Amino acid sequence: MKSMDEKLLAKTGFKGPIFYSEPMFRHTSYRIGGPARIFCVPQDVNDLKIALNFSYQEGIPCYIIGNGTNLLVSDEGFDGMIIKISGVFNGFQFLGERVIAGAGTDLSFLIHQAAKNGLFGWHFAVGIPGTVAGAVVMNAGSSTLHMGQHVVKVWALDCQTLDFVEMRKEDLCFQYRKSILDTGKWIVLEVELLLQREEPEKIFSRIEELLLRRKQVQPLNYPSAGSVFRNPDNAYAGKLIEDAGCKGWTEGGAMVSPVHANFIVNYKGARAIDVGRLMGRVRRVVEEKFGVCLEPELKIIGNWPDELAEFLRPYRG
Numbered sequence: 001m002k003s004m005d006e007k008l009l010a011k012t013g014f015k016g017p018i019f020y021s022e023p024m025f026r027h028t029s030y031r032i033g034g035p036a037r038i039f040c041v042p043q044d045v046n047d048l049k050i051a052l053n054f055s056y057q058e059g060i061p062c063y064i065i066g067n068g069t070n071l072l073v074s075d076e077g078f079d080g081m082i083i084k085i086s087g088v089f090n091g092f093q094f095l096g097e098r099v100i101a102g103a104g105t106d107l108s109f110l111i112h113q114a115a116k117n118g119l120f121g122w123h124f125a126v127g128i129p130g131t132v133a134g135a136v137v138m139n140a141g142s143s144t145l146h147m148g149q150h151v152v153k154v155w156a157l158d159c160q161t162l163d164f165v166e167m168r169k170e171d172l173c174f175q176y177r178k179s180i181l182d183t184g185k186w187i188v189l190e191v192e193l194l195l196q197r198e199e200p201e202k203i204f205s206r207i208e209e210l211l212l213r214r215k216q217v218q219p220l221n222y223p224s225a226g227s228v229f230r231n232p233d234n235a236y237a238g239k240l241i242e243d244a245g246c247k248g249w250t251e252g253g254a255m256v257s258p259v260h261a262n263f264i265v266n267y268k269g270a271r272a273i274d275v276g277r278l279m280g281r282v283r284r285v286v287e288e289k290f291g292v293c294l295e296p297e298l299k300i301i302g303n304w305p306d307e308l309a310e311f312l313r314p315y316r317g
């Protein structure tokens with residue numbers, strides 16, 4: 001990366017907050033991660049364009065985050081620009097059984113607002129701690145149900161041309177925890193979703209049941225980023241990890257949760273390297289015992305030692 005005066009961003013007319021060497025542990029559900037060289041929160045589309053243009057002109061890598069709940073940032077941090085889209089771009093409106101929501105809308109908040117309006121159907125999404133865009137980009141959900149099933153359209157900004165694009169569900173290639181949006185080519189601005197009519201009372205009691213169920217099966221008392229590995233074809237990563245005897249394994253302050261084996265929790269001031277090493281150990285033993293090679297579900301950024309980078313495949317820009 002060429003050397004540059006990152007403070008120049010403040011002179012471009014960018015209106016939102018800008019931080020330099022901002023610790024990423026403040027912006028991830030893992031409470032882990034070293035500094036981002038530049039960290040900014042655009043207030044509107046114009047700000048977003050300014051930030052993207054700045055990153056292009058200065059030749060610095062750029063990465064978009066929502067709530068950072070599926071993210072592992074290395075201890076060295078990210079030598080580039082993080083653009084946070086959460087708490088901004090958060091308007092929404094209901095139109096019959098449809099909802100149009102801004103990218104940065106908190107998904108749980110939207111689920112509750114939709115429930116008040118008698119709209120539901122996305123049971124799998126209750127308790128997912130991300131933004132609307134993060135959930136659509138990741139096609140978040142359960143093993144069988146996912147956000148893509150509810151998406152009608154997405155409006156996004158092309159990161160290279162800075163043009164607006166409207167993409168329909170069929171353009172988005174939703175697959176298990178994947179979509180075409182997951183390539184970093186676009187920034188999602190707004191999403192149209194289709195839900196189903198139900199009585200609000202019934203919805204709220206169902207939401208309570210689902211949240212209770214999550215508390216029983218997920219280790220919500222420690223910071224985490226949800227499931228660390230993708231489910232392989234016809235198997236559950238958590239079951240393989242449990243059957244391989246990894247529950248309770250630790251590395252530094254990271255632990256394979258005794259509650260849910262596919263969660264590696266930050267139980268005691270874990271560093272990113274602890275999580276990475278533990279993922280490596282788990283992956284090795286599952287491959288030895290069952291011949292299955294687990295792939296990370298987490299999004300991973302920053303610099304990592306070669307032996308971990310090989311399977312973590314971090315985004316460096």
Ligand SMILES: Cc1cc2nc3c(=O)[nH]c(=O)nc-3n(C[C@H](O)[C@H](O)[C@H](O)COP(=O)(O)OP(=O)(O)OC[C@H]3O[C@@H](n4cnc5c(N)ncnc54)[C@H](O)[C@@H]3O)c2cc1C
Nearest residue numbers: 065066067068069070130131133134135140141187188226
């Ligand atoms: C306790 C816990 C439980 C969880 N349970 C589930 C679950 O049941 N199912 C599930 O699927 N996941 C689950 N997760 C993982 C995570 O919450 C989801 O993947 C969530 O959808 C991520 O949203 P986010 O806003 O935090 O995205 P981030 O983690 O910030 O980003 C995720 C990806 O989306 C991209 N992105 C974010 N916003 C935009 C945007 N506007 N435009 C373009 N790209 C963008 C990022 O670049 C990154 O690649 C869980 C996590 C935790 C901590």
